[in-house]
Amino acid sequence: MNKYFSTKMSIFVFATPALLLFTVFCVYPLVPEIWMSLQKHNGFQSLGFVGLDNYKAIFASSSFWTAHKNTYLIVGISLLLGIPLSMTLALFMEIQTPRLRRFFKSAAMFPAILSVTVVAQIWLAFYEPNWGLFNSILRAIGMDSWTHSWLTEKNTVMLSIGLTFLWQYIGLNAMLFYTGIKTIPKSYYEAALIDGANFAQVCMRITIPLLQNIIKYVLILSTLGSMAFYSHVRVMTAGGPGDKSRTVIYQMYYTAFDTSEFGKGTAIAVVFILECLLISFLIQRFVARDKLEF
Amino acid sequence: MSKASKLKSATLLAAVLLVVSACGNNTDSGSNQVSDNSPAPAASTDNSAGNEKKIKMRVITITTDENRNKIMDEYIKPNIEKALPNLEVEFEPGGGGEDMANKLKTLNASDDMPDVFWNDAGYFTPLKSTGSIMDLTSAITADGYIDKYAVPDALKHVDGKIYSLSSGADTYFTPVIFYHKDMFEQAGVKVPTTFDEFMQVSKTLKSKDMVPAVTPGKDGWGPKLFMLQQMIQIGDPQAMADLVSNKTDFSNPSVKEGVARIEKMAKEGVFPEGISNLDYGPAMEMFTSKRAAMLMMFTWELPNLAKDDTVDFFPFPSASDKYDPAKVVQFWGSPLNGYAVSAKTEHPDEAVKLAEFLAMADALYFESTGAPISLKTGNAASEKSPLMQKFIDWYNPIPTKIASFALNSLDARTSAELSSQGANLLTGEYAADSFVTAMDKIWSENTWFDN
Numbered sequence: 001m002n003k004y005f006s007t008k009m010s011i012f013v014f015a016t017p018a019l020l021l022f023t024v025f026c027v028y029p030l031v032p033e034i035w036m037s038l039q040k041h042n043g044f045q046s047l048g049f050v051g052l053d054n055y056k057a058i059f060a061s062s063s064f065w066t067a068h069k070n071t072y073l074i075v076g077i078s079l080l081l082g083i084p085l086s087m088t089l090a091l092f093m094e095i096q097t098p099r100l101r102r103f104f105k106s107a108a109m110f111p112a113i114l115s116v117t118v119v120a121q122i123w124l125a126f127y128e129p130n131w132g133l134f135n136s137i138l139r140a141i142g143m144d145s146w147t148h149s150w151l152t153e154k155n156t157v158m159l160s161i162g163l164t165f166l167w168q169y170i171g172l173n174a175m176l177f178y179t180g181i182k183t184i185p186k187s188y189y190e191a192a193l194i195d196g197a198n199f200a201q202v203c204m205r206i207t208i209p210l211l212q213n214i215i216k217y218v219l220i221l222s223t224l225g226s227m228a229f230y231s232h233v234r235v236m237t238a239g240g241p242g243d244k245s246r247t248v249i250y251q252m253y254y255t256a257f258d259t260s261e262f263g264k265g266t267a268i269a270v271v272f273i274l275e276c277l278l279i280s281f282l283i284q285r286f287v288a289r290d291k292l293e294f
Numbered sequence: 295m296s297k298a299s300k301l302k303s304a305t306l307l308a309a310v311l312l313v314v315s316a317c318g319n320n321t322d323s324g325s326n327q328v329s330d331n332s333p334a335p336a337a338s339t340d341n342s343a344g345n346e347k348k349i350k351m352r353v354i355t356i357t358t359d360e361n362r363n364k365i366m367d368e369y370i371k372p373n374i375e376k377a378l379p380n381l382e383v384e385f386e387p388g389g390g391g392e393d394m395a396n397k398l399k400t401l402n403a404s405d406d407m408p409d410v411f412w413n414d415a416g417y418f419t420p421l422k423s424t425g426s427i428m429d430l431t432s433a434i435t436a437d438g439y440i441d442k443y444a445v446p447d448a449l450k451h452v453d454g455k456i457y458s459l460s461s462g463a464d465t466y467f468t469p470v471i472f473y474h475k476d477m478f479e480q481a482g483v484k485v486p487t488t489f490d491e492f493m494q495v496s497k498t499l500k501s502k503d504m505v506p507a508v509t510p511g512k513d514g515w516g517p518k519l520f521m522l523q524q525m526i527q528i529g530d531p532q533a534m535a536d537l538v539s540n541k542t543d544f545s546n547p548s549v550k551e552g553v554a555r556i557e558k559m560a561k562e563g564v565f566p567e568g569i570s571n572l573d574y575g576p577a578m579e580m581f582t583s584k585r586a587a588m589l590m591m592f593t594w595e596l597p598n599l600a601k602d603d604t605v606d607f608f609p610f611p612s613a614s615d616k617y618d619p620a621k622v623v624q625f626w627g628s629p630l631n632g633y634a635v636s637a638k639t640e641h642p643d644e645a646v647k648l649a650e651f652l653a654m655a656d657a658l659y660f661e662s663t664g665a666p667i668s669l670k671t672g673n674a675a676s677e678k679s680p681l682m683q684k685f686i687d688w689y690n691p692i693p694t695k696i697a698s699f700a701l702n703s704l705d706a707r708t709s710a711e712l713s714s715q716g717a718n719l720l721t722g723e724y725a726a727d728s729f730v731t732a733m734d735k736i737w738s739e740n741t742w743f744d745n
Contacts, residue, residue: 044424151568152570236571241724242717260420
């Protein structure tokens with residue numbers, strides 16, 4: 001076995017197909033994309049080389065910055081609210097009886113397996129301002145002044161969509177954490193119990209530190225997943241009202257396809273690719289670098 | 295060559311073959327190919343050749359409104375096999391609005407245009423500039439189809455060519471305000487004749503816990519397609535006509551006043567909460583279920599709404615002496631709206647026949663509803679509903695018909711930005727001045743009139 005599979009050649013053999021596919025489908029498309037971002041382009045033909053004009057134009061556009069604000073708001077919701085809640089849910093599942101645990105596991109996974117369109121339609125009904133669930137409850141308990149047109153007011157639209165996103169994927173992350181928890185040796189918990197540690201101390205001193213690889217994985221998944229946030233916006237508000245709920249990906253789509261300015265659209269894409277690379281690098285560089293063995 | 299090198303070469307070759315096969319353009323599997331499920335060897339345009347192989351055709355058309363779905367289910371699908379036995383037609387839902395536009399623009403960019411598709415002024419320009427849309431003049435002249443049109447010249451684009459075949463019903467589509475007579479009676483209000491009266495009627499309806507008026511607002515549908523035009527037109531029709539023909543811009547005081555009227559309606563609760571995110575279907579449902587007293591909508595919904603005896607309509611009420619609804623009206627039609635044929639289809643003759651069949655299906659449907667059409671079906675004129683007759687009696691004698699701003703004045707960017715700005719305006723959180731400032735800049739960069 002070693003003769004064939006422990007050599008540099010074997011690394012080359014196994015890596016080549018994937019590398020080739022990655023190059024053809026991921027790296028190569030960047031080249032024409034960058035080239036297109038330097039042209040005035042309507043999607044069908046180049047209307048001339050414009051240098052960095054597309055980049056200047058997108059940086060001067062308020063919609064570009066609104067889209068960034070919205071995207072990073074979703075990232076923030078996903079990381080600051082989503083990950084702690086997922087972790088809490090996972091810890092909660094761990095201490096349940098097997099029967100309840102099965103129920104919670106199924107309930108947690110259910111939203112994640114639904115299509116985005118279905119989830120968005122359900123939440124559209126919740127948010128409907130005239131007869132929707134949320135406003136109806138608020139009116140029923142006499143809190144009329146708290147009712148909102150959730151998806152058309154500039155202060156509530158992005159938070160409302162973010163909550164939908166959170167609801168859909170919180171269970172998936174919880175399942176990842178739960179799977180990680182199950183890999184931690186029982187003996188650690190037994191020793192902690194003998195030493196008189198309570199539940200919170202066990203979580204803070206044993207469970208969470210030993211989950212760092214899973215946390216890193218969920219962090220990357222949640223960050224990049226949130227940055228690619230598009231489908232919920234498309235179905236729920238179409239980026240509106242105006243540009244109030246556009247994310248960067250949506251702004252890129254809008255610019256390229258709705259306004260037929262593919263040069264500017266690809267310029268947004270290039271800038272966003274750089275942002276994603278930078279964030280990915282920062283996570284890799286600073287989060288959970290120590291090798292964990294137990 | 296060493297074993298290692300041979301193994302490396304074999305692996306690389308396999309990987310390259312995998313990639314090439316995935317990326318390859320299989321010329322044997324296009325949409326225009328002859329299917330294998332028939333024993334005859336060649337494609338044929340002969341309708342009597344029932345046993346010959348069928349030619350596959352792909353059609354993309356609008357699928358978002360009830361009329362279109364009825365035409366498809368009741369007039370196209372049940373009859374197409376008999377009318378065109380040599381064709382095997384695959385219908386692909388196109389959606390509507392920006393979705394339809396983006397779909398066709400994407401298919402055009404990837405050189406994968408359907409053989410026949412619904413054309414629209416909103417995405418005609420890129421299709422024309424890439425040579426993707428066929429001039430139908432010679433084909434429909436040769437087979438005599440053009441003679442079925444009451445006014446053949448109405449089919450011609452400004453360049454003199456014919457790109458689309460329609461029933462001609464579009465010309466009769468105009469925005470009006472439908473209302474429930476019983477809800478008006480219940481609230482004790484009368485049909486308004488001025489904009490101020492309209493606002494007062496809305497206030498009264500609202501005070502009776504009724505939603506005064508509804509219209510699709512998501513993605514700025516209503517403001518872009520008719521509301522902006524109507525609100526300008528009811529104050530100064532000439533200013534609107536000038537805007538359509540690029541003789542004025544958004545800094546025109548009459549245009550600003552029109553925009554301010556939309557802001558006023560949004561702020562004073564004429565529309566339901568969340569109007570700027572209200573889609574076409576829910577807006578229609580809100581009116582038909584009598585949760586809203588009025589509906590601002592094009593008359594293409596008139597045949598469906600006329601089934602309810604409590605529904606009537608009135609023109610947009612006047613905001614100044616310059617406007618008289620009996621003398622000026624907006625019409626929807628554009629010679630570009632209709633079934634078009636891809637210039638790149640492998641079977642142009644069959645595709646033209648298919649487009650002709652589809653246009654006739656449209657005509658038969660609209661004729662059955664009592665709507666006026668310009669494509670002659672050969673049938674005797676059907677009896678019109680009282681509401682349709684009322685519409686025709688009002689619409690036909692109107693001497694000045696202003697073309698649609700949305701269809702005849704906007705390039706892709708201006709159209710998209712007007713949608714966004716219009717949706718903003720409906721929130722009631724966006725000032726008319728901000729709208730005017732934004733649109734004035736976008737309008738100055740509009741390339742529609744450059745061609």
